[in-house]
Structure formats: structure tokens, C-alpha cells
Amino acid sequence: MEESFRFVQSLDSLISNHNPIFNLAGSYLRLPFVEDKEMAIKLCCFPKDPLEDVETWSESVDKVLGCKAGQIAFREFLKSEYSEENILFWLACEEYKKIKTVPEMISSANRIYSEFVQTEAPRQINIDCGTRENITKNISQPTLTSFDTAQKLIYSLMARDCYPRFLKSDIYQGLLRRTDSR
Incomplete structure (x- = not known):
């Protein structure tokens, strides 16, 4: 959970006008789809690129729940649905x-x-x-x-109920587009 994430130095240096840039394992990644600063911070704190497995999330809810980045994205989606x-x-x-x-x-x-x-x-x-x-x-x-x-x-x-809607959500589709454009 949250304590397991390595948080980076300063919030201000990470977030800029809803278009944050993060250094992930030595490479920079733009996350224009992330409007929630908390989610953006969480996604930035992985030793490898957290979006590496995004495409596999559509295989099953287990793939989403078995991955820290998937849990974060799914949680943000559920938060938007008040669940x-x-x-x-x-x-x-x-x-x-x-x-x-x-x-x-x-x-x-x-x-x-x-x-x-x-x-x-x-x-x-x-x-x-x-x-x-x-x-x-x-x-x-x-x-x-x-x-x-x-x-x-x-x-x-x-x-x-929730997982099929998650796959159609802006959150997941934005992550998918991000991985496709790399």
C-alpha cells in the first residue's frame, strides 16, 4: 500500500499544470491523462515503468489486482464511481x-x-x-x-460490475493510449 511506494523529493518539482513529468527508472514519462495529483505521484514511484503491463489488464480483473499500478488505476476509477x-x-x-x-x-x-x-x-x-x-x-x-x-x-x-466499466473508462483508455504511443 502507500508506505510501500518510494516517494520522490518534492511535490512541486513533479507536478506542473495537470501534465506531470516523472522520472521512472531513468526515463521520463508524460502522464497527460492523470488529473489526480495523488494518483500521478503513486504511479511515479515504481522501480520499473508502471505502464508496462497495462495491455494485460484487459485479460482479467486478476491482472489488474495483481499489479500495483493496476490497483492504483482501478482504485482511482472506483473512487470516481464512489465505490x-x-x-x-x-x-x-x-x-x-x-x-x-x-x-x-x-x-x-x-x-x-x-x-x-x-x-x-x-x-x-x-x-x-x-x-x-x-x-x-x-x-x-x-x-x-x-x-x-x-x-x-x-x-x-x-x-x-466494476471491471468492465473500468476497461471502458477514460483512466484505462488513457493509460492504453499512452502505452500505444511509446
């Missing part, structure tokens, strides 16, 4: 599954629950009441699989 909570929840679940200690699992499970699952959560995900109730019932004794059912539902929603 950013879906990818944030999915990513939180992926990190949750890597937890090694019980205290960390309890803490992380409670954070995920309060942020995404509980009724009226700030970023409440759209899951059925049975799944929500099951998580609520078991949150006091979480396991590494506590959110699996909800994560699968959200993944399915993104794959079936």
Missing part, C-alpha cells in the same frame, strides 16, 4: 491473510470490521446481511478466514 471501499476492503483482506500473530490478527480484524463491515461503517461494503451477521458474530475470535466470504462477494462484484 473505492470495494478495492480498499479487498486489499485489506489480502494483507490480513498474511498476518502471523494473534494480537495483530485481532487488531487488524477489528479495524477491518469497523471500517468496512459493521452497519454504518465509514466505508461500508455492500454485502448480504447473512454474511455481515456471521462476521459480527465471530469478530471477537477472528481467524485468518474471517473475511473470506465477504472478500469473495466483493471480488465478484468488482469483476462482474
